[in-house]
Amino acid sequence: MSPVPHVVSRRGVLAGSGALVMSFALARTAFAQDPQEAQNVGEEARKPLPQPGSLKNEPLLDAWIRIDADGRITVFTGKAELGQGIKTALLQVAAEQLDVPFESLTLVTADTARTANEGYTAGSHSMQDSGTAILHASAQVRALLVAAAAGRLGVAADRLRTGGAAVTAPDGRSLSYGEIVTAEMLHVNAAPQSPLKDPADHTVMGRPVPRVDIPAKVTGGAAYVQDMRPTGLVHGRIVRPPSPGARLRAVDAAAVEQMPGVLKVVRNGSFLGVVAEGEWPCIQAMRRLAVLARWEGHSDLPDAATIDQTILKLPSQDTDILDTGHLGAPEGRRFEATFTKPYQMHASIGPSCAIAQATRDGMTVWTHSQGAYPLRDALAEMLQVPPDKVRCIHVEGSGCYGHNGADDVAADAALLAVAVPDRPVRVQWMREDEHRYEPYGPAMVAKLTAVLDRSGRIVDWTHDVWSNTHLTRPGRAGHLLPALYLQQPFTPPPPKPLPQPEGGGDRNAIPLYRFPRGRVTNHFIPDMPLRVSALRSLGAYHNVFAIETFLDDLAAAAGIDPVEFRLNHMEDPRARDVISKTAEAFGWSSAGTRRPGTGRGFGFARYKNLGAYTAVALDLTVDRDSGAVTVGRVVAAVDSGEAVNPSGIRNQIEGAIVQSTSWTLFEAVRFDRTRITSRSWADYPILRFDAVPASVEVHIIDRPGQPFLGTGESGQGPTAAAIANAVADATGVRLRDLPLDRAKVRTALGRRPASRAG
Amino acid sequence: MITLTINGTRHDVSSDPATPLLYVLRDELGLHGAKYGCGFGQCGACTVMVDGRAVYSCVTPVAALPGREIKTVEGLGTIDSPGPMQRAFMDEQAAQCGYCIPGMMMRAQALLEQNPAAGEQDIRDHLQANLCRCGTHMRILAAVQRAADLMRSAGDGGPSPVTTGAVR
Numbered sequence A: 001m002s003p004v005p006h007v008v009s010r011r012g013v014l015a016g017s018g019a020l021v022m023s024f025a026l027a028r029t030a031f032a033q034d035p036q037e038a039q040n041v042g043e044e045a046r047k048p049l050p051q052p053g054s055l056k057n058e059p060l061l062d063a064w065i066r067i068d069a070d071g072r073i074t075v076f077t078g079k080a081e082l083g084q085g086i087k088t089a090l091l092q093v094a095a096e097q098l099d100v101p102f103e104s105l106t107l108v109t110a111d112t113a114r115t116a117n118e119g120y121t122a123g124s125h126s127m128q129d130s131g132t133a134i135l136h137a138s139a140q141v142r143a144l145l146v147a148a149a150a151g152r153l154g155v156a157a158d159r160l161r162t163g164g165a166a167v168t169a170p171d172g173r174s175l176s177y178g179e180i181v182t183a184e185m186l187h188v189n190a191a192p193q194s195p196l197k198d199p200a201d202h203t204v205m206g207r208p209v210p211r212v213d214i215p216a217k218v219t220g221g222a223a224y225v226q227d228m229r230p231t232g233l234v235h236g237r238i239v240r241p242p243s244p245g246a247r248l249r250a251v252d253a254a255a256v257e258q259m260p261g262v263l264k265v266v267r268n269g270s271f272l273g274v275v276a277e278g279e280w281p282c283i284q285a286m287r288r289l290a291v292l293a294r295w296e297g298h299s300d301l302p303d304a305a306t307i308d309q310t311i312l313k314l315p316s317q318d319t320d321i322l323d324t325g326h327l328g329a330p331e332g333r334r335f336e337a338t339f340t341k342p343y344q345m346h347a348s349i350g351p352s353c354a355i356a357q358a359t360r361d362g363m364t365v366w367t368h369s370q371g372a373y374p375l376r377d378a379l380a381e382m383l384q385v386p387p388d389k390v391r392c393i394h395v396e397g398s399g400c401y402g403h404n405g406a407d408d409v410a411a412d413a414a415l416l417a418v419a420v421p422d423r424p425v426r427v428q429w430m431r432e433d434e435h436r437y438e439p440y441g442p443a444m445v446a447k448l449t450a451v452l453d454r455s456g457r458i459v460d461w462t463h464d465v466w467s468n469t470h471l472t473r474p475g476r477a478g479h480l481l482p483a484l485y486l487q488q489p490f491t492p493p494p495p496k497p498l499p500q501p502e503g504g505g506d507r508n509a510i511p512l513y514r515f516p517r518g519r520v521t522n523h524f525i526p527d528m529p530l531r532v533s534a535l536r537s538l539g540a541y542h543n544v545f546a547i548e549t550f551l552d553d554l555a556a557a558a559g560i561d562p563v564e565f566r567l568n569h570m571e572d573p574r575a576r577d578v579i580s581k582t583a584e585a586f587g588w589s590s591a592g593t594r595r596p597g598t599g600r601g602f603g604f605a606r607y608k609n610l611g612a613y614t615a616v617a618l619d620l621t622v623d624r625d626s627g628a629v630t631v632g633r634v635v636a637a638v639d640s641g642e643a644v645n646p647s648g649i650r651n652q653i654e655g656a657i658v659q660s661t662s663w664t665l666f667e668a669v670r671f672d673r674t675r676i677t678s679r680s681w682a683d684y685p686i687l688r689f690d691a692v693p694a695s696v697e698v699h700i701i702d703r704p705g706q707p708f709l710g711t712g713e714s715g716q717g718p719t720a721a722a723i724a725n726a727v728a729d730a731t732g733v734r735l736r737d738l739p740l741d742r743a744k745v746r747t748a749l750g751r752r753p754a755s756r757a758g
Numbered sequence B: 001m002i003t004l005t006i007n008g009t010r011h012d013v014s015s016d017p018a019t020p021l022l023y024v025l026r027d028e029l030g031l032h033g034a035k036y037g038c039g040f041g042q043c044g045a046c047t048v049m050v051d052g053r054a055v056y057s058c059v060t061p062v063a064a065l066p067g068r069e070i071k072t073v074e075g076l077g078t079i080d081s082p083g084p085m086q087r088a089f090m091d092e093q094a095a096q097c098g099y100c101i102p103g104m105m106m107r108a109q110a111l112l113e114q115n116p117a118a119g120e121q122d123i124r125d126h127l128q129a130n131l132c133r134c135g136t137h138m139r140i141l142a143a144v145q146r147a148a149d150l151m152r153s154a155g156d157g158g159p160s161p162v163t164t165g166a167v168r
């Protein structure tokens, strides 16, 4: 039972029920047709109904909330659990606004046969899109139930109370939601007003409710698509070419088909796979098949050592995304710097996996893709069947952090499933498949200039950023890896830049700071030397790294403390709060005397300039001999609007800090002139426990009643900048080429003996 | 036919003796707690305990295991009656995607069974073999320390000893 019954105001009920016939005037936008448009943009206030989230595209209330006559309540979301805790947060929102016990709710996540099409679970959008939709839908459903109960009980709606999934009159008479609901009651479009609860009355939102998915995950329960074992399951593996550009010339399939347990070798052009009864026999067969396969041709890859030069030379489409009267050479001291980032991997711990089953009725795919609907459309195109013949059901996988191999392996499984009708085929990539063939986060270059006036203010600012696309997610068959190798191959659709205000390679390239003049130019590079796509935070990681480390150099040149320097140029009050809170909790001002070889650094960003505000302060030590950087104490503050689950937000920010530490100190995809040579964790090292910070402390600035801003990706850039700034502080050497790995730090220290390094 | 003792129960398994334990657990016995991560002994997602020590089940053929005590995350407790290690991971909400977590728990369990007094640095050193990509490390450290406390207090039958330095 909800401990605090909620009194429904008459105005709320009237607004809710009186406007039932009015649907949102907004046209349905075409989620599925154009993935580029799939992420909602913009920021509006929540009242009056305002930021309807995904209700904009799916206004029917019963698409989100269903109440059965027996009282069972089901919440539907088109988003997917990726380990970010979204299931729990969405259930909290629904339980709060419906006034029902949290545990009584059932949640159905992304499934093309059952849920709304909410595009991708990406861009820290789940709370903004789905959370907002469920918030309003739940509040409106409750109002409808109250209005109906008022009629049945003969009591004015404003005298009724809700709680425990029932509506109760002052005289104690009560009707359960199941008793009130009728078949058509919730089959109405959302109204333009929602009678939301006063945040002061919240009992479920804003609380650290334990995640609903964790108990099964720590006890060996069925939690992942990798663990599903439907009846009749068989296993599939794919033999991928040694170089992305190689084509299969010949293979002795018969030799492999004779191996025990092998059901079939599937070859279609250069797509080569095997299906077997057991997983280990399947792997053995795949290895044998790999030995027997003869490939020809190869990709011509650029030189990894000079990838930044290659990027600058490729043709680009240039767009000024900001131009506020840049004058070129105003008075003052001029500074410039170039920042580079290599290709980096999602590198999920569990390689990508999917199960596909082809029956007479169509294809069903269990997938951990971030976009069930876009994947369905791409698979349908690849299989040349109508989209309604393909059903994609999201099941959790290992954390993905963007567009990893999830969609590709679903296509692998579907192609093998066609060859063994009725049998569910489970394909899990091998570690070397994942490392070599997932779409990477693009290599990038950013060049910044600034002019500092005599008073220590930045008076002119330019930022040029060069990058491939950060979005080759499905929608089309040509986005699926195996489709590129078929006898009748699909070609990748031409890459497009993700438009501002969210941006792709230029995400967060426009500074949030107030500079009188500035120009920011996005140099979008269509040619992709390596296959790339969305990696957590897209270009924001690199742009924030560049802006925030450049700022530190400028602050030093101006002789001003870096935190003070930031505040001097920041007007946004919520940004100022986050910066100040972080500095205060870290004890920034008092951290004046430090030992040799230690340094402290600060970084800040508002993700996408639209999402969560995050600042990070940390200290670290640099070992002069090895070049190893060890992060010590980390303090962060985050404002992601109204905090639905503080524990979940903290978990996300802690994770972002640790993951970004890994990217920043260790990670670069290795390749030679024809092949990817990062094939395992040995040649794509990531952070292990010896590099985990000594402590991470996250402060949440809660904004009750404010729109949800999303959290998942906001920590990546600020962490990278804080680390680089602390390394510069510790050594006196500014490193601008990611990652700041041991070799680079050692070389830099050797080149210029540091003043303060120990 | 090979007989394996897993979580105290004997199982006759028909897989080829060269098959790594990981595939026998997951495929033949329906124990999915141990996960495939790399198959090279690099990530620890597949970690289980054999005679009290943490091993990579992805590179351990079942031929080597008859007569030895194998323990998996399913042997630490159940969803309704979680053991101290599982309880601690729930209490600390120590998972994001959670894929690495069973391996982390089994390696930590092996440590604590050998050294119940293990402190934070011991735990960090010991877990070096296991990777987590979500960056859940701080919570994993907190959970293992909490598990150590739970186990010690259960073992003593007395009050919970002073906790080791909190990580958060």
Ligand code: FES
Pocket (backbone or CB within 6 Å): B035, B036, B037, B038, B039, B040, B041, B042, B043, B044, B045, B046, B047, B056, B057, B058, B059
């Ligand atoms: S799966 Fe065994 S160590 Fe990675």
Ligand code: FES
Pocket (backbone or CB within 6 Å): A083, A349, A398, A399, B095, B096, B097, B098, B099, B100, B101, B131, B132, B133, B134, B135, B136
């Ligand atoms: S929690 Fe996802 S890999 Fe560790």
